[in-house]
Amino acid sequence: xxxxxxxxxxxxxxxxNMLCTMIIEDTLGDVDITTFTKPEEGLAFIENTxxxxxxxxxxxxxxxxxxxxxxxxxxxSEKVKKYLSIYILSSSLDQRDKNKAKAxxxxxxxxxxxxxxxxxxxxxxxxxxx
Amino acid sequence: xxxxxxxLHIEDIQSDAELVERTLKRSGIxxxxxxxxxxxxxxxxxxxFNPDVILSDHSLPAFNxxxxxxxxxxxxxxxxxxxxxxxxSEEFAxxxxxxxxxxxxxxxxxxxxxxxxxxxxGKYQSDQExxxxxxxxxxxEALFTKAELLAEFGTWRIELDTxxxxxxxxxxxxxxxxxxxxxxSYENFIKxxxxxxxxxxxxxFKDATDNVQSxxxxxxxxxxxxxxxxxxxxxxxxxxxxGQPAYIIGFNQDxxxxxxxxxxxxxxxxxxxxxxDRQTGILNAxxxxxxxxxxxxxxxxxxxxxxxxxxxxxxxxxxxxIGYSYIAISEKATGVDASAVKKIEKGIKEVIDGTKNEFSIxxxxxxxxxxxxxxxxxAPLADKTQKGAVVLHIDITDRKQAEELMLxxxxxxxxxxxxxxxxxxxxxxxxxxxxxxxxxxxxxxxxFNKKIKAGNHAFNYFPKSKIPNLKDAIGKVMNNERVIYExxxxxxxxxxxxxxxxxAGVANEKDENMGFILAFKxxxxxxxxxxxxxxxxxxxxxxxxxxxxFAYIISHNLRAPVANIIGASNAxxxxxxxxxxxxxxxxxxxxxxxxxxxxxxxxxxxxxxKGSVDERKEIVRFSELVDNIKISISNLIDKDxxxxxxxxxxxxxxxxxKPYLYSIFYNLISNSVKYRRQHVHSIIExxxxxxxxxxxxxxxxxxxxxxxxxxxxxxxxxxxxxxxxIEGKGMGLFMVKTQVETLGGxxxxxxxxxxxxxxxxxxxx
Numbered sequence: 092x093x094x095x096x097x098x099x100x101x102x103x104x105x106x107x108n109m110l111c112t113m114i115i116e117d118t119l120g121d122v123d124i125t126t127f128t129k130p131e132e133g134l135a136f137i138e139n140t141x142x143x144x145x146x147x148x149x150x151x152x153x154x155x156x157x158x159x160x161x162x163x164x165x166x167x168s169e170k171v172k173k174y175l176s177i178y179i180l181s182s183s184l185d186q187r188d189k190n191k192a193k194a195x196x197x198x199x200x201x202x203x204x205x206x207x208x209x210x211x212x213x214x215x216x217x218x219x220x221x
Numbered sequence: 222x223x224x225x226x227x228x229l230h231i232e233d234i235q236s237d238a239e240l241v242e243r244t245l246k247r248s249g250i251x252x253x254x255x256x257x258x259x260x261x262x263x264x265x266x267x268x269x270f271n272p273d274v275i276l277s278d279h280s281l282p283a284f285n286x287x288x289x290x291x292x293x294x295x296x297x298x299x300x301x302x303x304x305x306x307x308x309x310s311e312e313f314a315x316x317x318x319x320x321x322x323x324x325x326x327x328x329x330x331x332x333x334x335x336x337x338x339x340x341x342x343g344k345y346q347s348d349q350e351x352x353x354x355x356x357x358x359x360x361x362e363a364l365f366t367k368a369e370l371l372a373e374f375g376t377w378r379i380e381l382d383t384x385x386x387x388x389x390x391x392x393x394x395x396x397x398x399x400x401x402x403x404x405x406s407y408e409n410f411i412k413x414x415x416x417x418x419x420x421x422x423x424x425x426f427k428d429a430t431d432n433v434q435s436x437x438x439x440x441x442x443x444x445x446x447x448x449x450x451x452x453x454x455x456x457x458x459x460x461x462x463x464g465q466p467a468y469i470i471g472f473n474q475d476x477x478x479x480x481x482x483x484x485x486x487x488x489x490x491x492x493x494x495x496x497x498d499r500q501t502g503i504l505n506a507x508x509x510x511x512x513x514x515x516x517x518x519x520x521x522x523x524x525x526x527x528x529x530x531x532x533x534x535x536x537x538x539x540x541x542x543i544g545y546s547y548i549a550i551s552e553k554a555t556g557v558d559a560s561a562v563k564k565i566e567k568g569i570k571e572v573i574d575g576t577k578n579e580f581s582i583x584x585x586x587x588x589x590x591x592x593x594x595x596x597x598x599x600a601p602l603a604d605k606t607q608k609g610a611v612v613l614h615i616d617i618t619d620r621k622q623a624e625e626l627m628l629x630x631x632x633x634x635x636x637x638x639x640x641x642x643x644x645x646x647x648x649x650x651x652x653x654x655x656x657x658x659x660x661x662x663x664x665x666x667x668x669f670n671k672k673i674k675a676g677n678h679a680f681n682y683f684p685k686s687k688i689p690n691l692k693d694a695i696g697k698v699m700n701n702e703r704v705i706y707e708x709x710x711x712x713x714x715x716x717x718x719x720x721x722x723x724x725a726g727v728a729n730e731k732d733e734n735m736g737f738i739l740a741f742k743x744x745x746x747x748x749x750x751x752x753x754x755x756x757x758x759x760x761x762x763x764x765x766x767x768x769x770x771f772a773y774i775i776s777h778n779l780r781a782p783v784a785n786i787i788g789a790s791n792a793x794x795x796x797x798x799x800x801x802x803x804x805x806x807x808x809x810x811x812x813x814x815x816x817x818x819x820x821x822x823x824x825x826x827x828x829x830x831k832g833s834v835d836e837r838k839e840i841v842r843f844s845e846l847v848d849n850i851k852i853s854i855s856n857l858i859d860k861d862x863x864x865x866x867x868x869x870x871x872x873x874x875x876x877x878x879k880p881y882l883y884s885i886f887y888n889l890i891s892n893s894v895k896y897r898r899q900h901v902h903s904i905i906e907x908x909x910x911x912x913x914x915x916x917x918x919x920x921x922x923x924x925x926x927x928x929x930x931x932x933x934x935x936x937x938x939x940x941x942x943x944x945x946x947i948e949g950k951g952m953g954l955f956m957v958k959t960q961v962e963t964l965g966g967x968x969x970x971x972x973x974x975x976x977x978x979x980x981x982x983x984x985x986x
Binding site: 104106107109110113114117150151181182183184185188203204205206207208 | 772773775776777778780781783784785787788789791792795796802805806809812813
């Protein structure tokens with residue numbers, strides 16, 4: 092079930108990053124997963140993306156939250172943006188956050204934590220509907 | 222002719238003389254004759270010979286006929302003078318005739334002489350007789366004429382059969398002619414009559430003649446000099462013996478003088494009457510009642526207003542009181558105050574006596590149920606012959622009513638002014654107090670413990686700090702702007718009073734500024750309720766914000782560990798896991814559960830702070846607070862050699878909830894310690910300053926600082942963190958802000974990255 096997609100998770104909560112890695116690997120087997128607890132580092136990492144990549148982005152982070160992250164991302168080259176599929180992965184149940192995610196053109200979908208088997212499968216197949 | 226004629230013959234030639242004698246003798250005329258040839262003889266003969274006729278040759282050696290004729294005239298004798306000549310021309314003869322000669326006879330025609338003599342004498346004699354007769358008539362006529370002229374009287378007569386008209390000498394001047402200037406006739410009679418009168422005269426005359434009855438007429442005649450003469454004419458019929466009307470006899474009497482006198486008198490009378498009418502008219506037209514009094518105080522005359530007044534008031538005196546005592550009438554007038562009547566009586570007496578020049582009094586009484594006011598003025602009557610007075614009553618009810626209304630409204634205004642809960646102070650252009658109401662005085666005593674006093678400068682009553690505001694307001698008011706603002710004053714008991722202050726300029730009729738009015742309205746109650754409302758509103762807004770924050774906290778901070786726990790437990794159940802993974806998951810669950818507990822504790826703490834305003838306040842010394850905190854974090858301070866300095870010399874204490882202030886100080890100091898810069902000697906400074914009615918606390922460090930451009934609106938947010946490399950939950954500043962605000966203070970900050978941060982906290986006192 093390896094589609095050749097790469098996976099990146101940006102969340103200040105390292106336990107969440109661990110859970111993400113486990114569930115993706117459990118679902119898709121051995122795939123390329125990179126996680127960051129400092130959003131600044133995650134941002135620097137994806138700037139050089141050269142193949143289709145899925146990004147799980149948390150909202151509530153100190154120093155740089157998800158929205159601020161997306162503002163900076165906006166300045167990236169179109170080539171990079173073409174490779175990236177960004178999903179908000181948040182613990183929030185707040186509808187306002189969901190609406191905000193939907194309104195952002197770089198966000199493909201809003202996922203409520205925790206990430207699960209079904210969601211990972213749909214994303215991997217490009218079938219996830221926000 | 223039985224007497225012989227005496228003939229004086231002037232002739233120097235004897236033969237001629239004899240020839241004349243023979244001619245006369247032949248004619249049978251009896252005569253005696255004297256011949257002279259000199260002037261002396263001639264004059265002597267005129268005197269002594271007394272001739273009946275004079276015959277004269279024209280030219281004699283000594284003198285001539287013209288001279289003789291002249292001498293004759295000079296003697297006044299009327300003796301026929303006949304010229305006997307051969308030499309004269311016809312023209313000469315005519316000129317001698319003109320000089321008075323009766324006839325002339327040429328020498329070669331002497332046969333005509335006797336007839337000429339007889340004719341001359343006959344004429345002379347009839348002239349003589351006529352003259353005698355005329356002289357008689359003239360004598361009586363002259364007398365009559367004189368009488369007529371003196372009496373300015375004239376008579377005239379018309380003979381009806383022949384229309385022959387005679388005028389007496391006196392008639393001419395009366396009709397505007399010189400004596401004998403015109404033929405007496407009817408036409409001339411009426412010619413000079415004044416055009417306005419002529420018809421009447423003609424009609425009268427016609428009436429009289431038609432009806433044969435006597436008549437009279439008065440008419441004017443225009444004299445030659447253009448002046449007017451007034452005539453009274455009357456005429457009668459004189460009948461013949463048979464009883465038929467034969468003559469009209471008329472008499473004209475000049476009545477100019479009496480007429481003029483009469484006109485003059487009439488004019489004077491009319492003028493007097495007009496003057497009198499004017500005065501009466503003026504008096505009657507005057508609204509005041511006017512009464513003239515004589516010396517005894519009795520009414521002599523009244524005007525129309527007084528008449529109406531007596532009628533309207535039923536004074537019941539005949540002839541409007543004329544002849545009655547004025548005072549008696551006054552006493553009778555119902556409703557007039559007896560004391561007023563006494564004063565009036567005295568006043569009138571004094572004016573009549575001359576002890577007073579004028580007397581005036583205002584009095585009132587009820588007329589037909591209505592209060593009426595009169596002003597009574599007594600002035601002396603300016604008359605040389607008798608003393609008296611003029612009494613004027615002027616109805617001043619309207620003026621009095623207006624005055625009373627004004628007094629009443631003034632009194633009302635005063636009442637309002639004194640009973641209003643607004644304090645009013647009126648100041649002049651020099652800012653000096655002119656007047657004020659009771660409320661203003663109360664306020665002044667309550668506020669400044671001073672009595673307000675007219676004449677004092679208004680600025681003396683205000684604290685110095687308010688004076689710039691006052692000056693500003695006065696400047697605006699002097700420019701006709703209205704100034705309204707709200708201000709507060711602290712009372713000695715610690716309470717605060719709020720006032721609405723209004724300034725208004727006071728201008729005179731010329732629109733010049735004369736000063737200003739200051740009005741203070743106590744709005745403390747309104748203000749307190751307003752502040753309470755604002756507070757409640759702010760509280761509601763705060764609660765709403767808090768609710769949103771809670772929702773956020775629940776979504777993120779509470780939900781995050783829960784989501785982790787769910788994810789981990791799912792993994793534990795569903796996946797084939799290595800023992801290490803299982804171990805990692807269970808450790809993760811453990812941490813998540815701990816985080817969950819922490820968040821719940823934080824929420825609890827926050828809720829506690831918000832709810833605990835009722836705790837006891839105490840005096841807290843800043844220096845003690847800082848010293849205690851230094852001890853509690855001494856390990857940190859010592860390890861990094863952190864310098865914590867303070868200066869509380871201006872103010873060192875605050876009446877406050879101690880745990881809150883401790884928490885505020887602790888959080889700010891520990892933040893500064895936590896976010897210090899590495900390799901920089903950290904200095905934390907805390908100082909207090911006492912500003913006008915507030916205390917300001919300043920916390921300054923030289924630490925990492927925060928990028929305010931990015932984070933200004935989030936600094937004090939819950940779970941906001943700005944440094945990812947340093948441990949923290951984002952609780953500290955949130956708690957600081959919440960606690961400062963709970964204590965009624967404000968917090969603000971200034972910060973620059975890599976330079977430091979300064980927090981300022983203000984508490985009102």
